[in-house]
Amino acid sequence: MTEITNFRGERMAASPESHAEDEVAALIARVGERVRKARERKGIPRRVLSDMSGVSPRYLAQLEAGEGNISIGLLQRVAIALDHRIEWLMGRDDPWTSDAMRVAELYRAATADTQQTVLRALSPDSNETRRAQRVCLVGLRGAGKSTLGRMAGKALNIPFVELNREIEEHSGMPVDEVLALYGQEGYRRLEAQAVERVLCTHDTMILAVAGGIVAEPDTYATLLANFHTVWLKTTPDEHMSRVRAQGDERPMAGNPEAMDQLKSILTSRESLYARAEAQLNTSGNTVDQSLTQLIALIRDRGFLS
Template sequence: MAEITNFRGEARSDEASHVDDLIARVGERVRRARDRKGIPRRVLSEKSGVSPRYLAQLEAGEGNISIGLLQKVAHALDHKIEWLVGEDDPWTSEALRVADLFRTADAGTQRQVLSTLTPEPAAQSRAHRICLVGLRGAGKSTLGRRAGEALGIPFVELNREIEEQAGMPVDEVMAFYGQEGYRRLEAQALSRVIATHDTMILAVAGGIVAEPETYNRLLTHFHTIWVKATPAEHMARVREQGDERPMAGNPEAMDQLKSILTSREALYDKALESLDTSGKTEDESLAEMSALIRERGFL
């Protein structure tokens, strides 16, 4: 077997050298992707669930990271795992350049690009489906249910579809299958909803925007409305629902919520419309949503 010498003067087999090259390549791509997105290592650690120490070793080309953990890092960076491990340099690819231009373009330009690349007319692919996106506490479920009743069309919560498919509550789904398993069930549930409803109002979990393929499928097949509120109102409404978990033993909960809102703002802004429920009653927000749906011809 052929051997080579590394920088320490140690003999290494060709196979071992290939592994070292792969680890170094992955580390470099993780670091560059994080730098390009302006994500501190601490934030990437929180989003991926991989410790800062492990990430530092990975970026230095010293971390023999497992496939499972690498998948989490790729997901947190909004990239596919193949992008991190492939032999071709992604930084010189035309696809990456297009992706970067798309990512930094304003919402109107992004919609024009999607419209040009979509094989069928947007109106046809979206039918009369409406989807409400945004963080928990904005009012998606309440407004979606009331709007569905007022308009005489079905209202569906995607998490309820996931629970029905899995045969257990979402919390248990997360405990049993983890974030990756939940995302797979979420994508499957969305496909079922698209296949079985041409007219409906759908409410989705706030984190669906972090899964590019699923979110793009949603944007393609639904008239989307970003339902939003101030961070303080988001938190207050969740607590009014009887859920104390956001604040329990976590004095930095509000700062974390603001950080999540900031990091997802550009993704939520891909929605066709937005509805700010801050400082408004349910009736006022419902009236605005109904007018928006009517004026934009979503139904």
């Protein structure tokens, strides 16, 4: 039993309640330290982590200082945004020295070819078997996923699915209402379910997904394993101008720091997007030019073979 020292300097057994409080305090401090280290390792400003997780900057500051008695639900959002499992944040063993953490860090830093070699070695099924003839377009909002995906599907005569539309059809409400009703955590759950549905119904398809799906480790792992993923990338300026050209002023409305935030989000997700099987830079291209390049990439890489 844990011992404490009284005011006379005598050692005495601590009460179970005191021991439990110490354990809770140690857990909160441990979680806070790991959140801070994970955020700093990824180069994510606290403000951007707040945007990605839906947890307020003040709450995050308290959490990292070991003062935040954060709920499990909010902690799960932070874990998702940091691309870690919640148990990784809470476990007793030091994750920074574990073999699993070392392997994960080496994998993130490896080239795409090395990553594919590792996946082939660890997976009992071939990439071709799992991915079938499915192509998934990932990237930040405004990259052209929906536009190019729809046009490529038509040109190649294969189905095109936009995951958010699948979520809306299944839930019976727009995505904005889904977020308002269920929150970010509920939306991510519906998103994961939607991915499983399209996997069950399509062996050949082009899928366009929301930009933040890469921050959900399990769902993104499912995409990487079961689709030929293509990162559509462009400059922050083009991301913003394309969204505004679609008539959506939300990124700029009442937010003079919108461009800085967009750049921070793009930087924080860059390593996640880079895990895609292929990349296509659409900067400075017309829609037709980008479409031609996308179709050529799909054919040259044998994604539909």
